[in-house]
Amino acid sequence: MTSTSTNDKLIEVRDLRTYFYLYEGIVKAVDGVSFQIRQGRSLGVIGESGCGKSVTAQSIMRIAPEPPAKHVGGEILLHLGPNNNSEVIDMLKLDPRGQRIRALRWKEISMIFQEPMTSFSPLFTIGNQIGEAIELHLPGLSKKQVRERTIDLLGRVGIPQPKRLIDSYPHQLSGGMRQRAMIAMALSCNPRLLIADEPTTALDVTIEAQILELIANLQREFNMALMYISHDLAVVSEMSDEIMVMYLGLVMEQAETGEIFDNPLHPYTQALWRSIPRIEGGQDRLAPISGALPNPYNLPKGCPFYSRCEHRMPGLCDAVRPPMIEVSPNHKVSCFLYKTEP
């Protein structure tokens, strides 16, 4: 988990730009996002709704609805690893409905979603749906082997009596159990990257704790990379080695988990930290972020946080978009208040 060699890069996103072309105008949902995740590591993505965190994930899977979405720039490089001649694929160059990407989804990258009820078809049993994914990606298994593998998976994600529940329909399971089944389906073909888009938001706190523990254990067991998306700081901090803070389609700051909580640099990160109630207490009064989100159809030219920032520098911040700079090793921030380490 702590290996830092550059060879075990799994996914590399460079300057990703995903725009939505709508009747009302163009929404630059993701406007120049870069990051990478190494084998076995986890990256947490934090941001409010509309910051582009889900669209980033959907772009990696190529499941953003095209149209209206369009990938207007950047690269998403998937490193297939030594077993596949270290081939590197640019996901953005693939046909989103083609054979190649279908072979990569679930097998290399899989995703779990917020609402497991809508992710499963209500017409088929969960065993049926998980089995289908296995049959597609691991051809050559007999019906019996597929069923055994499904039962084994359901057991591993903590579903009691998997032999019986394999034949149940999604509506017969509770929210927590459905999310477990969703995770079993996502892991059915041993993916190397798991993208989790707010998988516990719809769940109760005690069930959430169970699911978080399950995902963390499975990540270790399968040595998967994890991209964990949430608006809940505490959840992300428990799930991630590194955290990326997004605002209006841009990365504001990125650092190791401990560092970004103890030493947040970007004014947006600082404001966000101050505005959130914490279970540890010690807050006399929360400090809400002043102002409102700018109109998404007409984003400012410079820093997107300019209008709400306490430290804004007129003439600079509203004119030029601040570049991403590395202020200390592995701590990057996009703000003119900081300079690169000399």
Next chain:
Amino acid sequence: MQTSLHTQEPSTPSAGISDTALLEIRGLRKWFPVQKGFLKRTVGYVKAVDGVDLSIQPGETLGVVGESGSGKTTLGRCVLRLYEPTAGEILLRDNDRILPVHQLEGRELQAFRRNAQMIFQDPYSSLNPRMNVLETVGEPLLVNNVAKGKELEDRVTEVILQVGLRVEHLRRFPHSFSGGQRQRIGIARALVVRPKLVVADEPVSALDVSIQAQILNLLKDLQAEYQLTYIFITHAMSVVRYMADRIAVMYAGKLVEVAGKESLLTRPRHPYTEALLSAVPRTTSGRNVKRTVSVGEVPDLANLPPGCVFHPRCKYAVDRCKVEEPALRELDGQLVKCHLAEQLALTGIGPSPNGAGRT
């Protein structure tokens, strides 16, 4: 405070309430019938709220926490008579009178609604899209015959300014507002009749993190200004820590622990409270947290286990817990419903090492 859980004849007239309490709930039950077949025969009951006793002091915020299905929303709605309680008493102090809320009818029930209002969770579905802000916020004044015409408009204007909206918003319709602004409209609508008691059911759960802080601060400011009493229902422990003075923990329709905020969070007395607190993710814990995760899920409310309702999930349970239901009793000023409360040393949330200083 009365701690007996089973008021045998809950409809007997009350002898009045304790000297200071604003609201007193005794033996409250709400059972929803489970009906089956063509004749809709009642085959059982979902015991959403089953024997709750609570008393609330004026000006305080009582946080009600619990998992979904624990009955916290049903409790809030029964208090406001949005649901008809199956049994039990609800007594509200109205100046020198004690209103028996559970048996109010007609005109008196209407008068009660001027004293107690609700803020709903979802600002998108709780506002009528065909009514503008003036109509939405003014409606409680109109139906309660408090004000009309120019006076109504003045009072609506006053309250929407207080919740942080502007005069030009009066003629606008809900679709033109953001989630945070809609929740402000919902708050204005609740406060326009100057209630004493406000039940807030997950008022910030549907809002974005940076908007949550604005609404929570607004609720606190309004409470200070109007001496409001809040029943604050939420599943988010960090929010309840910020808002509440006292916390009531519900599980499967029953109160399992009621205590002052600090003592409940730092030194819980009920194993369910411990499990609930342990499950809350924290920014300080980092990766690889070890927690006392409670196994299993909330029990089926139509078919509750015998004995203590929590015993199937409780890691401290002994044989006695499986057969004998514990009473909600007082222990060092906290109310707890557990046979073993004296013997257990449970872990809560320690004070934050640098919580306040972290920016």
